[in-house]
Amino acid sequence: MTTEDRRAEIDRRFEETFSVFDERMRKEQETISQERAGRAGAGGGSAGEGDGEGDSKAAGGAGPGEAAAGENGESGPGEDGGGKGDGKSGDGTGATSGDGSAGEGSNSGGTQGGVGGGVRGGSGPGQAPAGIPDGSDDDIVARQLREAAMKETDPELRERLWDEYRKYKQGTQ
Amino acid sequence: MHRIANGSTWRALRAACVVLALGAGVAGCVVQDQRPIPPVIAQKATAEIPQDELLDVGIRMFDPNIPQDPAEQEKRRIYPDVRKAEARFMPVLLRDTLEATGQWGQVRVLPSESSTSDVNVDARILESDGRQLQLAVTVSDATGRPWFRKNYEALADERAYKDVGVKPRDPFDNLYATIANDLLAARQALTREQRVQVHQVATLRFASDLAPYAFKPYLAQDAKRGTYAVARLPAADDPVVQRMDRVRERDYSLIDTLNEHYSAFSETIDEAYINWRKYAYEELEAEAEAKRKAMVRGLLGAAAVIGGVLAAQETNTSAGSAASTAAVLGGIYAIKSSIDMRSEIKMHGESLKQLGSSFQNEVQPSVVDIEGRTLELKGSAEQQYAEWRRLLRELYENETGLPAVTAETAKPPTGKR
Numbered sequence: 001m002t003t004e005d006r007r008a009e010i011d012r013r014f015e016e017t018f019s020v021f022d023e024r025m026r027k028e029q030e031t032i033s034q035e036r037a038g039r040a041g042a043g044g045g046s047a048g049e050g051d052g053e054g055d056s057k058a059a060g061g062a063g064p065g066e067a068a069a070g071e072n073g074e075s076g077p078g079e080d081g082g083g084k085g086d087g088k089s090g091d092g093t094g095a096t097s098g099d100g101s102a103g104e105g106s107n108s109g110g111t112q113g114g115v116g117g118g119v120r121g122g123s124g125p126g127q128a129p130a131g132i133p134d135g136s137d138d139d140i141v142a143r144q145l146r147e148a149a150m151k152e153t154d155p156e157l158r159e160r161l162w163d164e165y166r167k168y169k170q171g172t173q
Numbered sequence: 174m175h176r177i178a179n180g181s182t183w184r185a186l187r188a189a190c191v192v193l194a195l196g197a198g199v200a201g202c203v204v205q206d207q208r209p210i211p212p213v214i215a216q217k218a219t220a221e222i223p224q225d226e227l228l229d230v231g232i233r234m235f236d237p238n239i240p241q242d243p244a245e246q247e248k249r250r251i252y253p254d255v256r257k258a259e260a261r262f263m264p265v266l267l268r269d270t271l272e273a274t275g276q277w278g279q280v281r282v283l284p285s286e287s288s289t290s291d292v293n294v295d296a297r298i299l300e301s302d303g304r305q306l307q308l309a310v311t312v313s314d315a316t317g318r319p320w321f322r323k324n325y326e327a328l329a330d331e332r333a334y335k336d337v338g339v340k341p342r343d344p345f346d347n348l349y350a351t352i353a354n355d356l357l358a359a360r361q362a363l364t365r366e367q368r369v370q371v372h373q374v375a376t377l378r379f380a381s382d383l384a385p386y387a388f389k390p391y392l393a394q395d396a397k398r399g400t401y402a403v404a405r406l407p408a409a410d411d412p413v414v415q416r417m418d419r420v421r422e423r424d425y426s427l428i429d430t431l432n433e434h435y436s437a438f439s440e441t442i443d444e445a446y447i448n449w450r451k452y453a454y455e456e457l458e459a460e461a462e463a464k465r466k467a468m469v470r471g472l473l474g475a476a477a478v479i480g481g482v483l484a485a486q487e488t489n490t491s492a493g494s495a496a497s498t499a500a501v502l503g504g505i506y507a508i509k510s511s512i513d514m515r516s517e518i519k520m521h522g523e524s525l526k527q528l529g530s531s532f533q534n535e536v537q538p539s540v541v542d543i544e545g546r547t548l549e550l551k552g553s554a555e556q557q558y559a560e561w562r563r564l565l566r567e568l569y570e571n572e573t574g575l576p577a578v579t580a581e582t583a584k585p586p587t588g589k590r
Contacts, residue, residue, distance in 0.1 A: 006571045007412065010564055014416060017564070018423065021557045025426050028550060032433045036440065139448065148527040157520050 129162055133169065142168055210330045212346070215353035218275035226368040227278040228314075228360065229375070231290025232267055234282065235260040235308070236297040250302060250525060252533040255449075257540045258442055259301055263308075265439045267294070268432075270349040276357055281428050282435050284547060288382065288424065289315050291375045292356070303450030304329055304457040306345045310352060312359065315375035317400035318367075320359040325351060334451040344450060374401045379424065380417045383558070384565040386577040387413050413569050420561050427554050431547060438543045442536050449532040453525060460521035463514055471511035477504030 001009075128135075128150070135146050145168060149161035237256035240246050246253065264282040271280045283290065292314050299307035305328050312320035329344035343349070360368070378401060380388040393404040407414045481500030488494050566577045 003571055007568065010568045010571065011416075014419070014561075014564055017557055017560050018419065021423050021554070022426070024553060025423075025430050028430050029433055032430075032437050036437050039441065143531070147531060148524060151527070152523075157516070157523070160520060161524070 132162065132165065138169075210328065210347060212330075212342070213350040213354070215270050215274050215350040216276070216357055217273070222276070225372065226365060228291040228368060228371060229278040230268075230271055230280045230292045230294060230356070231283045231287065232264040232271075232280070232294045232296075233287065234285045235263050236285075236295070238298050250529060252529045254533045254537040254540050255529065256298060256301070257544075258438075258446070258536045259298060261435055261540075261543060262439050262442060262446060263296070263298070265435050266343055266346075267296075267349050267352060270346070270353050271356070274353055274357070276353075276360070279425070282432055283428060284431065284551065287428070289375055289378050291315055291371050292320070292360070294352075294356070299324065300326075302457060303344070303453035306348055308348065308352075312356060314371045315378055316367075316371055316402060317395075317398065318371075321355060323355065327351075329450070329454055331454070333447070334454055344447075344454075370403055373403050373406065376421070377401075377403065379421055380414075383420065383562055384413065384417065384569060384577075387565070387569045388417075412572055413565060416565060416568060420565070423554075423557070423561075427550065431550060434543060434546055434550075438539060441539050445532060445535055449528060453528055456521050456524045456528065460518055460525070463517045463521060467511045467514035467518065470507045470514070474504040474507030474509075474511060477501070477507060479504075 128146070132146075135143065138146060142165060145161060145165040149158055149165055152158040152161055237253075237260040239251060239253045239256050240249065245251075261282075268280045268282050271277055278291070281290065292312065295311045297309040299309055301307070305326065307324065307326045309322075309324050311322045314320060325348050327345050327348035330342060330347065331344075333342050333344035333346075363371070374392070377388055377392050381392055388407070391404050391407055393402040394400070395402075477500050481497045481502075481504060484497035484500065485494060488497060569575075569577050
């Protein structure tokens with residue numbers, strides 16, 4: 001086998017492993033994008049903004065894959081630089097515009113889910129006094145106040161915690 | 174009118190004054206700074222930076238700095254999973270801050286034991302409770318040159334807590350912007366040649382890690398000082414260099430994918446985290462205020478009692494006696510009031526504990542998830558890296574006709590292999 005033949009064989013194995021790796025990363029990024037979009041949708045966030053971020057990130061991540069596919073032994077430093085530059089601008093824009101809405105949307109959803117579970121599953125020693133709502137729409141702070149009040153054994157402290165809970169709920173409605 | 178000018182009375186008055194002064198001093202220590210705080214703006218690029226001077230920044234996962242001792246954790250109100258979450262959340266904020274300036278190449282959050290970037294940022298969380306944030310930050314570049322080591326401390330910008338729906342700023346945006354500006358100043362202190370060499374050394378160090386027999390000779394390493402320099406550059410058309418470039422693209426791809434995980438993680442915990450910090454901030458403020466009041470009342474009470482007792486010793490009129498008795502009783506009441514405030518302080522302490530435990534329970538699944546995913550992804554990639562190491566070695570031996578092991582100690586190669 002000549003040097004060229006061996007080099008070609010090594011390159012073939014390089015291509016195989018690059019292909020496997022790129023596919024693994026592509027799937028991982030796809031999964032993350034779907035999860036983020038799912039959370040944004042569940043939370044009632046802006047789907048458009050969430051998608052924008054995902055797409056932008058995916059575009060940045062796809063850079064190496066695209067470069068690898070076409071040029072066997074041609075990916076010199078110049079091309080690397082261009083690829084990195086493109087990825088950078090895509091990432092920057094996406095992250096700036098999309099993070100906020102996706103985050104807000106997803107967390108609203110997560111909070112609502114958590115609240116429901118916490119209240120329904122709550123079995124603290126105390127009981128909620130009259131006039132306290134059922135807590136189904138509690139956010140994290142309200143839920144923590146409620147949990148603290150339900151667990152508190154000191155009547156005075158408990159009443160103060162319920163007062164805090166009432167004030168907080170009034171302030172957030 | 175009674176006379177209060179003898180020596181023992183003056184001593185007692187001085188004691189009372191000292192007590193009062195101490196009280197005022199202690200109270201002064203907890204007086205809050207003016208907030209909202211003026212924003213610090215991270216300086217943005219106003220001109221395009223030449224490609225070969227554009228430095229990539231790697232922000233390693235922060236050191237959560239969790240004490241081993243559970244008692245110490247409780248004393249310092251450190252919740253391990255909350256800290257672990259913060260150690261991932263904060264680098265993302267710093268990354269976004271740096272990216273927004275346009276002063277840098279790629280800015281990435283790196284797993285803690287990740288490979289070297291052009292510029293490397295390490296940070297340890299010293300304090301983070303929603304009210305203040307303290308970070309110990311160390312920055313160096315790929316050549317081993319230290320940029321700076323600095324402790325940052327910031328009080329929360331209360332505006333960030335007042336209207337969380339709009340998400341105006343992180344409460345500690347100023348701290349991240351300050352780090353960004355310090356990084357920029359440190360970079361600007363380098364010459365163009367130094368900046369170019371930083372990027373070259375980072376590339377060679379990566380290559381040397383994967384194929385030391387081929388790339389180590391290009392690096393001049395001062396093991397004693399821990400510094401690196403370019404001995405000479407490999408030929409751009411070297412087949413091993415070309416494959417190495419493509420391997421590095423995969424390394425970037427892996428880190429970019431991990432960064433998407435980190436971004437997703439930050440989004441997942443973002444609202445709960447800001448709410449936890451907001452409420453912890455309020456409780457800490459209230460606790461500090463209650464402590465201040467208790468301290469002042471206690472000290473004023475003590476001063477009144479001391480003054481009343483001394484006045485009683487000196488007076489010989491019924492009116493003076495009544496006044497001194499009133500002073501003593503008033504002082505005792507103030508001391509009792511101060512003691513009563515302990516229940517309020519305790520309540521704030523309990524609230525903080527509940528808040529911390531509750532948020533920790535909420536964030537724990539996300540922390541476990543991100544840790545698991547990172548390990549899985551890196552584990553999977555490690556197999557590929559092992560294969561690439563083998564292939565690079567084979568390629569090197571094929572191109573040079575030299576065994577890779579012995580070549581590791583050889584002199585720098587000349588020209589094309």
